Structure formats: structure tokens, C-alpha cells
Amino acid sequence: MESRNNGTPRSTRNSKLITRRSELPMDIRFAGEFYGESDEGFIAEHVLTKKEREFMFIFSDASVLEANNPELHILVFLEEQNQTVPLPAKNKLRSIIKYLRQTDDSNVGINYSGNILSYSSESSIKEELKKRLSEREKSISDDLAASKDTSREAENHKAGKRYITMAEDYLKEAMELGASDFHIEAEESKAYVRLRIHKQLIDIDEITHHDASQIGLAFYSEFTRGRGEGQVKGIAEGTYNESSLLDAEFSRKIGGNISLKARMVNIGLNHSSAFNIVLRLIDKTKTSEAIPFEKLNFSRNVCRKLRILETASKGAILVVGVTGSGKSTTLQNMVQHERDRTGNTRKIYTIEQPVESKIDRVIQINAAGDEGKDVPADKNFSFDNINRSLMRGDPDSIMYGEIRDAITAKAMQKGADSGHLVYGTMHVKSAIEAYPRLESFGLSRENIARNGFIVLVMCLHLLPRLCPHCSIPYRGKHSVPERYSEFDAIANYRKKSDSRNIMREVIAAQKSIQPGMSLLRELQRKGVIDSRDVYDLQQKIKIMNEGSESAAFGDRVESVIRSSMMPREDTNVRFKGPGCKECFNGTVGVAPVAEVLIPDDSFLSFVREGRLDRAELYWKSNLEGITITQDSYEKIVSGMIDPRDAEAELPELLGS
Ligand SMILES: [Zn+2]
CATH class of the missing domain: 1.10.40 (Ribonucleotide Reductase Protein R1; domain 1)
Structure with a gap:
């Protein structure tokens, strides 16, 4: 970058007019401060030489900026004379730019406040400037220190210390609030930082587009390289470019008590500079011990049916549900149960795409997927090859992760047919749908309906769990709280x-x-x-x-209470409260609602004949089949979940 010094124009008069961010030279895109942009143009500020701290300003046509929000303030400063003059954008902009183009003074700058800063007085402007300059000074010295042992290429793709700290602070806040996912939704000029907490997605902060891409760079290029004391290396391919589709994975320790694993996806939108970053957050401090299903708030009925797992030694166990329903976590817990209840006397393997979280004393193998780059590309580690090896690896149990296609479905069937206990998840909305889905993956109906193949199918949903301290008791159908x-x-x-x-x-x-x-x-x-x-x-x-028809809703709550078979005075229907020091916005986590299907001969003969509706009726009437919606009633009358949340996630509650 040093070599650019002499040849680069010092006055803005000679600056090239650039109208799209992507036209910027790479070093400016990554090293420059970037203050605002719109579809048509932007202003960027760029450090030309690190030692001398000079500025170059590139800006678009005045008319473009005038088309922007007229309330935006343009801040002009003459650094040498220490003058700061805030000016409204609308009427003065043209003359400012004219002035800047006339002057030869290389220390004149224009700073575009974008959507992040709101200047109200001259003193606050000066303060902001001082802060900016000292931050710049710091990042320049950081850069200089870093550049001693890194190549120019690496330099350009390295996030500044400031953004590493910012990224860590966000992750820390997310973990402390119990968030399951961290999102950045970057628009053309600004970006929303969002957290999913107990299933609710909330905006926690608003930052600039530039900050968003620098944080993305920190996640993708710094955290995956394991830079920083005691950090481990993650997985990422190539360099970060927020406009493309990228996957990555990293683990990070933050402070003394936070240790997390994150699976990152970066989604460019392919038609603008907007982009999305989503991180699935996994708390690595959580224990690898099996947790009793009762403790995970499964209902009595579900727990009773899950006892079949205590004696199961062969056949397939399927956990199904939609995205974010806790399938993988539940399956992992089942595997831990098997390990613990047998005193670790069984050989348990997993084939995962990719390995999600570490399970002690279980052999977890990462399969190469055709899609995504977050798994090894070594074709020796194809799903098929691994499964073939495992069959010779003296297994007792194999967990296959998600059964998503013919390859995984056939591998699972092979595992079960050869007398092993196998586990898998599937993306379907009810337990019974697992059967036609397996058929669509190419398994024959005869095989699917074979007695002993499928031992149990559990379908899951997760609902926000009400805070017992601030939730509001139900006081009759005419006084239900409002929907919003x-x-x-x-x-x-x-x-x-x-x-x-x-x-x-x-x-x-x-x-x-x-x-x-x-x-x-x-x-x-x-x-x-x-x-x-x-x-x-x-x-x-x-x-x-x-x-929002509160009256009709009140009637539905009443019929849930009636159908619960519980004496009315024992029921305790509650609604989400205003929040308190014990919870986040009225909830303290999530609670599962589930249905469990344990097939018998008659059920399987209906499946074999392709009469799924008869099979379902038989399950409900003869096999004590309790649907997921009915299961949610028990949690509603015990005050664990809000009936409104149940309706939002599941079919409407019973009508009167
Ligand atoms: Zn509370």
C-alpha cells in the first residue's frame, strides 16, 4: 500500500468518480473507513499512507446525495485549523463539494454521517471527531504491528481489532441472553443486528453496512483461523466476500465463562450490496451427560412412551420435526442415554454432515457432503464409504444424523437390517409422515413396513416456556390478554x-x-x-x-381446559407476562411438545397397504396415539406454555 503514496492524487479534485462499492479497489474496500452508500453512490474515506495519516475522499455526484434523506447531516471539517461545521445536506451540499473540488489542501475532508450518527452540537461533533481520530490512530498502529509478519494479501483480508472486539461483544451478549441464533441483516447502507431468543427474533442494534461487513470478516477470517489466545481453528474456505454464499464454522472462548461453537452462513443477495449473516450458536459449556426426558419438560405421556428406549437394542429410532424443533439435540440426548444406561458397554458411531457437537465416548465421523464447503471434500469420506467401513467396525449403534435422501435412507436401513440400533432425524411435520417420506427416498414399502425396522418415531416442536414469576394467570374467557x-x-x-x-x-x-x-x-x-x-x-x-377476536380465542382456551380431564380448579392456564429479572420478555427457555408413534403389526399392515389415513386412525384409537397438538394442551393447562404460542406453532386449539 505504501507504493501508492506518491502517485495518488492528494486533492479530491482529481478523485475518480465511483458509483458502486464493488468498483472500489480491494485495498480501499477493506482498509478504508466507509461511511455511507446508496444505490447510486456513496462517500468513502481512505487512509493512503499509514504513517502520515492522510485522507482521500471519493464521492458521488451531489445530486445523488441530495436525493438521500434530507435530514442527514454532512459534517465538514478542516483538520488543520480544527474547524468543524455541521451543515444540513439539502441546501449546502453542492457548495461544499464545489469547495472541496477547488481546494488543493489535502487535509480537507468531508464526512458523511450516514444513519449512525446524529450530531446536535458542535462540541459533540468535536468529541466524535476526536474519538474517530484516536480509533484511527489505534487501528493504524495495530495494522502496522500486524503488517510486519503478514503479506499484503492477508493484510487486506484481516479484520481490525476493533471489529474483533465488536464481534466478540455481540456473541457475548447473545449467549448471555440465551440466544440460539445471531443475525446481521445488512441493507444498502445500514444493518440490523438481531437475536433469536426462545424462538423470538428481535432487533438488538443497528450498525452501518461497513461495520456489518467488517464483523462478517472477523467471524469468517479471524475466528475460523483460531487467532487469539487459547482459540482453536475452525473451517472456512477462501477469503470473505459478503456478496457471495459462504459457510463456515468456528469455536471461540470469550472471557472466562463463555465457550461457544458457531455455524455461520453468509448469504449475498445477488442483486444489491445487501447481505445476511446467520450464526447458529451452540453453548460448549453444556454437559455431555444424558439429561432425563422429564427434566427436559417432556410430558408424562411422552416420557412413558420413551421408556421403550431403555430396552431397545436394534431397529430405527427417528426424531422428526421442522427446522429449529430441537431434533438434533434430542437425538444426541438419546444417544447419550444409550451410552449411560449401558454403562458404556456398547460401541456407538455417528456419521454426521457435519459433526454438530462433541459426544463423549461416541465415535463421530464427518461425512463429505456434495453441497456446502464446511465438510472435508475427501471423497473417501462419502456417506456410503463410511457406512461400509462402520459395518466392519463392530458397531452396536449408529447415528446417521439427518435422513435427507436415498443415500442416507438406504444407509440407515442397511444399518437396521443388519441388527443394529440406528438413529436419524427427518424433516417432516408429523410422526406418521416419516413413512411416506422414507418411501420417497426409494425404500420399498414392504421394507418400511417390516416389523422391527422402525421402533419409534417421535415428532417434536419447541415452544417458548413461560416465566413462572411474571406470567399472567387466566381469569376467564372474557379477560384473555390481547394478542400483541x-x-x-x-x-x-x-x-x-x-x-x-x-x-x-x-x-x-x-x-x-x-x-x-x-x-x-x-x-x-x-x-x-x-x-x-x-x-x-x-x-x-x-x-x-x-x-384479533379475543372472545373466540377465550372459547378455545375453555375447551382446552375441558378436554384436559383435569378438575378445573387444578388447571393453571397462564399467558406471557411483561418480563422480569428472572426471564427474557416473559420466557425462560423453550419446552418441547411431542407425539410418539410406536408401530405394531396392525399399524404396519395399513402402511403396507398404503392406507395411511387408516393407519393414523388406528394409531390414535388403538395405540393411545396422542397428537402433538393434544400434547400441547397438557402444557397449556399446567401453565408452561402460552396458548397463543401453541396456536402460532401448531394447528388452532380445539374450538368449542
Ligand atoms: Zn419473568
Whole structure:
């Protein structure tokens, strides 16, 4: 980069007009500060020489910027004379740019505030500038230190220390809030940082497009390389480019008590500079001990049926459900149960694509997939080859991970047919659907319906688990809480006075809220929002709840209570509360609802004849089949899940 110094124009007058971010030279894209962009143009600021701290400014046509939000402020500063002048974009921009183009002073800069900064006074501008300059100084010295032993290529693809810290801080916050997924949704100029906590997806922060891509770079290029003390290497191919489709995986220790594994996917949108980063977060501090199903909040009925696992020694165990239903975790727990109940006297293998989390004393093999780059490309490790080897590897049990195609389905069948206990997950919506799905993968109906092949199919869903401290008791069908809460209204709300994200303050307010008090009032009391916001939000809640038919919903809750066979006074239906210091937004995790199918001869003969509807009826009437929706009723009447959440995830509750 040093060599560019002399030849590069110092005055903005000679700058090349660039209208798309992708046209920027690579070193500017990665090393430069980047303050704003739109479809048509942007302004970028770039460090030309590290030692001398000079700036070059590239900007688009004035007319393009004028088309932007007129409320944006353009900040002009003459660094040498230490002058700062905030100017509204609309009327002054043309003259500023004209001025910049005339001057030969290389220390004149224009700084575009984008959507992240809101300047209100000259002193705050100076402070911001000072901060920027000292950060720049620091990152330059970091860069210099790093450049001593890295090539120029590596330099350009290395995230700054600041972004590594930022990325770690976000992951720390996510783990502390119990998030299962971390999202960055980057639009053309700004980006939303989002967390999925107990199934709810919330915006936690808003950052610039540039920050988002630098954080992506930190995840993909730094964390996967295992840089930093005590960190381990992960998996990523090539260099990070936020506009493409990329997979990666890394483990990271943050501070003394957080250890996580993340599976990352970067999704470019292929038609704009917007992109998405999603990280599935796995807590590595969690134990590898088997957890009793009762402790995982499975219902009595489901636990009773799962006892068949205690004696099963051959055949297939299938756990099915939709994405995010906890299939893999449940299957892993079943394998741990087998290991523990047999006193580790059985040889257990897994073939996974890829290995998800470590299971002690179980031999886990990573299979090469055709899709995705997060698994080894070695074709010796194809699913088929591994399975063939395992058959000669004296197995007792084999876990196949997701049964997703003919290869995996046939491998599982082969494992079961040769007298082993095999496990797999499938992506179907009910237990009975596992049968036609296996047929669609090319297994013959005769084989699928063979007695002894499938021992058990469990279908799962996860629902938010209500906080016992702040949940609201049901007081009759005429007083059910509204569908949407104050939190729902505030989740995407932007304040009247400024537009920053206030989610962290909302979460803090939920922790200090007094019983029976409103979240909006608590936020007002703390000075986060004012009376105009409260009024707006109350209107918003009203509109959101229009037509939500509380009366009909109350009737459905009543029939669930009646169908529960429990004396009414023993039922304890509850709704999600306003949040408290014991929970996140009224929930304390997730609870499973499930249905379990254990086939017998008559059931299998219906399957063999292709009469699945008869098979299903038989399951319900003769095999004590309790559907997942019915299973959710037990959790509703015991106050563990909100009937509204059950309706959102499963078919509508019983009508009256
Ligand atoms: Zn609570």
C-alpha cells in the first residue's frame, strides 16, 4: 500500500468518480473507513499512507446525495485549523463539494454521517471527531504491528481489532441472553443486528453496512483461523466476500465463562450490496451427560412412551420435526442415554454432515457432503464409504444424523437390517409422515413396513416456556390478554426524538418493572421514551390487536381446559407476562411438545397397504396415539406454555 503514496492524487479534485462499492479497489474496500452508500453512490474515506495519516475522499455526484434523506447531516471539517461545521445536506451540499473540488489542501475532508450518527452540537461533533481520530490512530498502529509478519494479501483480508472486539461483544451478549441464533441483516447502507431468543427474533442494534461487513470478516477470517489466545481453528474456505454464499464454522472462548461453537452462513443477495449473516450458536459449556426426558419438560405421556428406549437394542429410532424443533439435540440426548444406561458397554458411531457437537465416548465421523464447503471434500469420506467401513467396525449403534435422501435412507436401513440400533432425524411435520417420506427416498414399502425396522418415531416442536414469576394467570374467557403486547409494539419502534434502537433499554426496563406495571410506563419513568412515544405506542398496540377476536380465542382456551380431564380448579392456564429479572420478555427457555408413534403389526399392515389415513386412525384409537397438538394442551393447562404460542406453532386449539 505504501507504493501508492506518491502517485495518488492528494486533492479530491482529481478523485475518480465511483458509483458502486464493488468498483472500489480491494485495498480501499477493506482498509478504508466507509461511511455511507446508496444505490447510486456513496462517500468513502481512505487512509493512503499509514504513517502520515492522510485522507482521500471519493464521492458521488451531489445530486445523488441530495436525493438521500434530507435530514442527514454532512459534517465538514478542516483538520488543520480544527474547524468543524455541521451543515444540513439539502441546501449546502453542492457548495461544499464545489469547495472541496477547488481546494488543493489535502487535509480537507468531508464526512458523511450516514444513519449512525446524529450530531446536535458542535462540541459533540468535536468529541466524535476526536474519538474517530484516536480509533484511527489505534487501528493504524495495530495494522502496522500486524503488517510486519503478514503479506499484503492477508493484510487486506484481516479484520481490525476493533471489529474483533465488536464481534466478540455481540456473541457475548447473545449467549448471555440465551440466544440460539445471531443475525446481521445488512441493507444498502445500514444493518440490523438481531437475536433469536426462545424462538423470538428481535432487533438488538443497528450498525452501518461497513461495520456489518467488517464483523462478517472477523467471524469468517479471524475466528475460523483460531487467532487469539487459547482459540482453536475452525473451517472456512477462501477469503470473505459478503456478496457471495459462504459457510463456515468456528469455536471461540470469550472471557472466562463463555465457550461457544458457531455455524455461520453468509448469504449475498445477488442483486444489491445487501447481505445476511446467520450464526447458529451452540453453548460448549453444556454437559455431555444424558439429561432425563422429564427434566427436559417432556410430558408424562411422552416420557412413558420413551421408556421403550431403555430396552431397545436394534431397529430405527427417528426424531422428526421442522427446522429449529430441537431434533438434533434430542437425538444426541438419546444417544447419550444409550451410552449411560449401558454403562458404556456398547460401541456407538455417528456419521454426521457435519459433526454438530462433541459426544463423549461416541465415535463421530464427518461425512463429505456434495453441497456446502464446511465438510472435508475427501471423497473417501462419502456417506456410503463410511457406512461400509462402520459395518466392519463392530458397531452396536449408529447415528446417521439427518435422513435427507436415498443415500442416507438406504444407509440407515442397511444399518437396521443388519441388527443394529440406528438413529436419524427427518424433516417432516408429523410422526406418521416419516413413512411416506422414507418411501420417497426409494425404500420399498414392504421394507418400511417390516416389523422391527422402525421402533419409534417421535415428532417434536419447541415452544417458548413461560416465566413462572411474571406470567399472567387466566381469569376467564372474557379477560384473555390481547394478542400483541407492549413489547411487540416497541420491538420495531423508532422514537420521536431520535431513531436509534432502544432494545437494550427495553430489556433492562423489563428487569426492573414492578408487578402489574406497564412496560411503556417503566420506559417513560426511566426517561427512555417520552409521553408522545407512549401515546404513539398505545395507538400502535390498538391497531395491531384489531380483529384479533379475543372472545373466540377465550372459547378455545375453555375447551382446552375441558378436554384436559383435569378438575378445573387444578388447571393453571397462564399467558406471557411483561418480563422480569428472572426471564427474557416473559420466557425462560423453550419446552418441547411431542407425539410418539410406536408401530405394531396392525399399524404396519395399513402402511403396507398404503392406507395411511387408516393407519393414523388406528394409531390414535388403538395405540393411545396422542397428537402433538393434544400434547400441547397438557402444557397449556399446567401453565408452561402460552396458548397463543401453541396456536402460532401448531394447528388452532380445539374450538368449542
Ligand atoms: Zn419473568
